[in-house]
Each structure stands twice: as structure tokens, then as C-alpha cells.
Amino acid sequence: MATTAFVFALSRATGDPRLLFLDQYSTQEQWDAWGKQMGLDRPLLAQYATWVMDAVRGDFGQSLSQRTNSLSVIAARVPATLQLALGAFTFAMLVGLPLGVLSAVKRGSMVDYLGRAVALFGQALPPFWLGIMLILIFAVKLGWLPTSRHGGVEHFILPSITLGWLAASGILRLVRSSMLEVLDSEYVKLARAKGVGRLSIVWKHAFRNAILAPLTYASLLLASLITGAVVTETVFAWPGLGRLAVQSVYANDFPVITGVVLLFTVVYVGMNFLVDVAYAYFDPRIRY
């Protein structure tokens, strides 16, 4: 709710949207006609009310730069962003989970050091620079992968790594610390004493319990994917929501930018809610 008011205030603060379309040669009548058409002649509060009602119905108004419905402009970009997020998520899981578990099980080993390096780099590497350096090495110098744009599987590799690394390092750290804690617990010791096999102890007894803590991280992970999407899509010229947001900001296209910001916020809040529910489901001790 507060976000909508905030976004609306911003959208009106940029100045009269009419300025974008009409130049000094247009007459006062044209000016007023446009104003009426866009509902700018009514009081601000009424404009806000209409805007919220429209937004709820998914109508953010005409895109100012493309002269079509903003919703269709936005909707056209959703699949690319989802695909990228899925790619990044897959990368994060493939790297973060096994490395986290292994570095906890084999503490102080090479795997552990590798895991720590991945985690440290993930938190300190600027995502845009990581992307650019990956392009430099694998696309420009080695020529193995395409530099940018949307396309087949090979187009997904570099962007997914760029976007997924931070998330991978977060998952890795959480899984590692929570595995260490669980491996040290009484019931794991009991299982060992009973003579349960190593693999079974790690994956059945410990991992299942250790995965709970990282679950709460899922919402933070989504946040990093959203922020990262803006950057990653800009670096790789990816036709998704993040790049759309940047483009429409430069083009002063407010209906579109408000739509994207609201969409991201709704997804964000929704995910937070889902995480709470999932947490209660996985951990029967929590009851709301």
C-alpha cells in the first residue's frame, strides 16, 4: 500500500507527462485535450484512486514510449526474466547445495577451501563486472559462448552464472553452517553409534534437518535475483523485465516503470508469505 503511494508520487513528480508529446508549437486546446484524455485535469487524490483501481486490474495505462498498453509491454518481457531467474536458481542450487554439504562433511579439506572461495567471491564480486569478465574470457577471447542476447541453451550459461553466483554463495554458507550444527547433534551421533552408513547419515539424517534454515533465505535469494536481474539483463542485453525497467526509466516511460516496480514488489511480498507458509509446513513446531 505504502509502496503504491510512493510510486505514484514519484510518477507525478517527474513533471507533466504531456511535455513528452507536445512541443512549443502545440496550442492550448491540444494541451487541454491531452490533459483531459489522460485524466490530468482532476484532483491528485482522484488521480491516485483511479490509478490504484486500474493497477489492481493490471492496467497501468498506455506506455508513453511505445503507445500500446503497458501491461502487454510488461507481459512480453516476463518469460525472459523467468527463464533467466530459473537458470540462475539452478546454477545456485547445483553449486551451493553440494558444495555446502561437502564442505561441512569434509571440514578443512580442499572442497571446504573451494567452497569458502566461492562464497567469498560471490559476496565481493560486482555482478556487472563478473558478467563483463565472463564475456571477455568465454565469448571474446575463447569464442566458446555468445556474448549476449536471448537464444538457445548456450545463451543461458553466462547470464545464469552471473546472476546465480551471489545466491550460490548465500546458499553455500547457510547449508554449511547448518550442516555443521546438525552433524554435531545427538541424534546424528546416535545414528553413527548404531552403525548407519555414512551416506545415509549425511543425506538422510543430517541434510533433511539442515535444509530448514536455508529455507528462510529463499526470500533474500529472491531479492538478490531481482536486483541482479536489472544488472545482469543490462550487461547481457537480455530482453527481460530488468532491462525494460532501465530502458523505460531512460525514456521517462512512467506507466511501464511503475508497472514493473509494482510487479516486482508484489512478487517479493508474495514470496515472503510463501516462505513463511513453507517454513511452517516443513517444521511442524511452528504454528501460526
Added chain:
Amino acid sequence: MENAGAQAAKVLDARQSRRDRVWRFFRTWPVLPLAILTVLISCALFAPLIAPHDPLVGDLRAPTMQPAWYPEGSSKYLIGTDTLGRDILSRVIFGARISLIVAAVVLGLGAVGGSLFGLVAGYYGGQVDEVLMRFVDFTLAVPFILIALVVVIVLGQSLTVIIVLLAVFGWGGFARQVRAETLSLRTRDYVALAKVAGAGTAQILYRHILPGVVNTLIVVATLRVGTLILTESILSFLGVGVPPPTPSWGSMVSDGRDYLDTAWWISFAPGLAIFLTVLGFNFLGDWMRDRFDPRLRQLV
């Protein structure tokens, strides 16, 4: 024979223990981060003295010069020049200023604002706490980069706008930690005694509770520096950071983006600078947390 063997063993022992000592020294003291940060801070403070060239004025006769170790490079420009012939090394050195100024001011504002909020929320509890913390949740729950894009377009690009933006959305972490700490401190006997002795709320908060949360505050601040510098660089990279021609690491990386196949060094050095700086602060933060406030391990 025996003698020689014993002697060899002794020498080995001595070596072993010296290596252990060196190793232990590196483990107990954050040598690497302190070294990085010393270089960084001296760069920021003495930029005009250290930098070999003017960071803003380029030599148009020498655009995109290769680094000195290339055949066409010149020792005048150690790591090359950008498309306008500006010395990259000088720009990276001056870029440290922007990153550090932003980080320092935002942290200052965040620490003061956040602890004020956290102290009040934690001390009063109940509905006050509820309302204040909802507000904190809000500032932490918005997609920051997107909001920042919009705000910068509305208000225009400037250092002040960036700092205010980062500060407005960056104090939530402080507020949460300080509140948690205050919640436990306010039940202590000495706080109750101060109340009995007639101390006012402001005095209790300032004199008796604040000193107890300072450790946490410092640790949280150090842990946040890295993220802050990264965020600033992301904004600069997207073109909504500190306006050009002021050298900022993020925008320098962005400058070199279109010349990757011909001039990779334009993007490389500033990005490396960001990476090392953030790495240094993160290391230092981890070390301070383990040393001063190990309980935070679970929280941050």
C-alpha cells in the same frame, strides 16, 4: 651420524615453529584486509599526490592506450588509458574517494538513525515497537535498485541524491540489531536501578543502553560497508550514480563495456578495485564479528 640427524631435526623444528608463528599471526590479525584498506584509504586521502595524471583531463592524442607491458603501451600510462585518453590508474585512484565518501556518510547516517529507531522501539516495546518495526520492514522490503532508478530520474543525478537514497533504505539493518540488543539490555538490573534513581528516559537510553549496543553497531557497520560500496557501484554502472566526469568505479566499468574486444583494460581495473575493496571490508567485518560480537554469527 646421529649428531647430524639430531641437528637436522632441530633445524626442521625451528623452521616448523617459525612457519607456525607466521601462520598464527596471519590467522589472529586481519593482515590482508588491513593492507588493502590502508592502500585504499591512502589513495582516497592523497589522490592528487599519488595519481600520475589528472583524472578528468585526457590526452586526446593517446586514446585507448594499451597497458605498459604491451608492445604499444607506454610507461607514462601504466595500465593504459580510456577512450578519451584519460589515465585509468589515476581514475581508479580518484574513484576510491567516491566509494569511501558514500560509504562513510551513509553508514554515519544509518548508524545514528538506525540506533535511534532501534533504541526507542526496543525500549518502549509494545505498539511503538510494532509501528516502528513495520516501517523498518517496509524500507527493507522494496526492490531498492528499481526505486533508486526512478528516484534518480526524478531528482536528477548527484552525489547527494545517491547518499540520501542509500541512507533512507539502508538503516533498517542497524535498527533491527539495536532493537534486539536493547530488548535484552532494558531488563538488566542497572537499568532498573537508574530508573529508580530518577534518570529520565533519554538519559537511560544514552548513558546506560547505548554503550551496550556500540559493539554491535560497529560490527554491523563494518559488515555493511561492502554491500554499500557494491550497491553504489551498481547504480553508477546503470548510469544513475555520481554524474560524469567524476571518476566512479562502477561507471568506469560501464565505459569500457563496448570496447571489450579491443580494450579490455578499461573495464578490468576499476572492477578489480571494487572487488578487492569489498573483499577487504568483508574480511575485516567477519574478523571483528568473531572477535567482538560472536553472537551475531547467527544473525548477520
